[in-house]
Amino acid sequence: MTRAEPATTIREIAALAGVSGGTVSRVMNDKPGVGAATRERIKALIEEHDFHGDATARQLSRGRSDSLGIVFPLQVSEVVMHPVYPELLGAISDAAQDAGYDVILFTTNATRGVDHVLDSVKRKRVDGLILPAASSDDALLGRVVDAEIPTVLVGHRQRAGRVTWVDCTHDEALYEQTTTLLHGGRRSLTLLNGPARISAYNLRSEGFWRAIRDFGDDRVTADEKVTEMGYASGVAAVDELFARRSRPDAILCSADTTAAGVLEQLGKLGRAVPGDVAVTGFDDIEYSRHSTPPLSTVRMPLHDTGAAAVSLLLEMLTGHGATPEPRVLQTEVIERESSAG
Amino acid sequence: MTRAEPATTIREIAALAGVSGGTVSRVMNDKPGVGAATRERIKALIEEHDFHGDATARQLSRGRSDSLGIVFPLQVSEVVMHPVYPELLGAISDAAQDAGYDVILFTTNATRGVDHVLDSVKRKRVDGLILPAASSDDALLGRVVDAEIPTVLVGHRQRAGRVTWVDCTHDEALYEQTTTLLHGGRRSLTLLNGPARISAYNLRSEGFWRAIRDFGDDRVTADEKVTEMGYASGVAAVDELFARRSRPDAILCSADTTAAGVLEQLGKLGRAVPGDVAVTGFDDIEYSRHSTPPLSTVRMPLHDTGAAAVSLLLEMLTGHGATPEPRVLQTEVIERESSAG
DNA sequence: CTGTTAGCGCCTTCAG
């Protein structure tokens, strides 16, 4: 196939084909109203001249951008550090691009706040937003609702106006982990959890306590400690827990990184895992498959979550204005040696 | 300050101010040729009506987008898993937005390849590209050079046409780590490194061997093993190394995650760290501050790297066509207990 | 089936 000079406007192709710009436009958008022969001829010309059209002009003319924004709050260290975000971001970007949408990455930090993002969203005509790390006290969230920007929250369940969400079964995962531990004979459980304003943590708390209640044994003692997630917190938590009288025989962590710290510190204190203490994590990072002992954990369906977020957003954009129902995806509880009965 | 109906076009503001659209445009772009009084009046109106202009129309008119693309190869598992990318991505996005540029995130995967990215780049009039994970066999890299798209490589040193790069002193870091180990009395060193087609790994190899040569002691034995980075590789490498006769008394790893596996497995084999074997890592992830023993490692200037990448790209875009010189930033070697002499 | 005609909203000469 010979390549001629790359053409830069629709009119050049039109001139070459001996038709008008409108016809070329119809061909490029696969719209009806062009004879098969002309269509083929134009397609060949487009191919030959490596012509791609100009997205900017198209946007201006159609009044929409076919692009969506992802907002990442860099000032929230939990987010930047959290091992699941790269994969989630990748999944969202993947799904968006497959649907013909471009992804614009917005980051907020200590100085550049939500106003800046909203300005860009308006100026750039971003069609919709995906917020992978919102919490109930998020300033952006309120503004997005007011501005009626179609938005999908990931990992935070809050619905209002043009805002819907996709999340996974954090509650069921913790319910299952907790129940399994109880059936395995554990009687003094501690949950190391993140702050409840992030609904993922809140749900895990719920599942944990519901499992305790449902088990219905008075001799069971349970406790929840809210802390930052991370290795250091795990270490600190163990130190604190074992300085007390009532020492847990099971520690459930809302992050594998925290669990790693817990495992390490239990080792130092001479506590056997899972003999003396069972430990579970959340996230299924690579480490957890290889730690000593291998860590029981929960895998979130990150790829499907990203895809679902995009699909929900597209529904809102192309649909008839109704905000679609939230979507809940299934987590997978992974049993390894660290919590063996 | 009262807010009236948000205005949506420059002409609305113009009508309100009793001037023409051109004048408002001049005000919005801080261009001369408007009387102080009119300028103030228009500014007030803009503020009052929360008017932001339309980026799309502006782009079309000016022929550029004020946006840059970041390309992330999701099919390269090393990249997705690697703990430094979130921070780097954040830094790039931050710097770009501060400079008034939008960031478009492109991902390639097994099916959607480089063609798709290049198409988008052309159609979207993306002004330039940042490639945070290129290697010498990267198909995109060649295409980008041919297409003369202003591009900055991060972490891979290759210069051609409109392509330049920013990187940090991987070589010096390894040189320093190696030299320190040798001066500490270690005599049998093994480097666990990634593949040389990624220049970061290649440079580390260089620094390692140069340090060995410079030390100039025949009794020193050194070896380099190329492997994937990650926890599992560290475990496997230790198993293999200690099944042999000549056992290293120092293991240098090109990633903290690998070093974590090494520490773990050495522990299982009953080898003391740093007593029997010194261990070093690279990346300074959170774990390394808390591991047993705390891990000596190298911190890359990720934030500055992202900022430098953006600044180089802007130089290319606004400058006089000359491709700017590459920039090398300083790594920081961090000594902790795992390599104590 | 195809061409023509208006815009989309802004920027940028060129006059005045």
Place this chain on the structure above:
DNA sequence: CTGAAGGCGCTAACAG
């Protein structure tokens, strides 16, 4: 200092 006019490249409505 300001207004008017043309154009960026494409789409969509309307004729033919």
